[in-house]
Amino acid sequence: MLNENQQIRFTQLWTDVQPVVSQFVASLIKDQWAVRDVVQNTSLTLLKKFTEYDEMQPFLPWALGIAKFEVLSHRRDSARDRLVCNPEFLEQYTKSWAELAPRMTDEITALQACVSELKGRPRKILELQIRDNQTSETIADKLNLSAANVRKILSRTRQSLKDCIVRKLAISGESA
CATH class of the missing domain: 1.10.10 (Arc Repressor Mutant, subunit A)
Structure with a gap:
């Protein structure tokens, strides 16, 4: 069970990365309802495993790693889908997403500011x-x-x- 400080810290970290994790999952799963389920399962898994998180490491790659396993689990559970995802591809895709996400966030922030002008x-x-x-x-x-x-x-x-x-x-x- 997390103490109050850990709960607050988890909430702060998850709130920061949740949009990126959602975009990551949505880029791999077409069904919007399945995306919501996978993101929710990712959040729950992150919360349950938060005591294992190393605060010296960035939270986003860790969260994306958990999301990757949730995506794989979803794909396994919905094996009737014709689209098959190569695990090596998914591993590289996850790493690339973690590298690109901060830049994408900066670009989205800049776009929002420019549109507001x-x-x-x-x-x-x-x-x-x-x-x-x-x-x-x-x-x-x-x-x-x-x-x-x-x-x-x-x-x-x-x-x-x-x-x-x-x-x-x-x-x-x-x-x-």
Whole structure:
């Protein structure tokens, strides 16, 4: 049983890595409900084994290692699926994900900051396309624009976001 400090520490660590672990699992399992189950099982396993965790080591690779075994367990249990995953591939994939995850997190943070800086029509068009999953034709009708104009604005907005992300990553010492 974990003491209160261990519970707090586990919660802090898990909260930090849970989005990355979820993305990792979702990249390997198509069924969103199965992804939720595997992530939940990963969380429970991590909690049960938290006393074995070495605080001198990064938490993310350890969590991804547990998630990898949960994915393998899920695949074994749903053997009727046609997709078979090579264990060596999964091992290398897990290591690569642990290396890339911090950079992806920095890029997502930069993207969120850049999107929050968008104003006016470009922001509205981007929201309609991404959040509401609308086509340029539908957006054009709503905003009384041509579809070609909407596509041009989206193209410029994407380039602007890309430039903004590169600037923010450069400021923070990362590279895009």
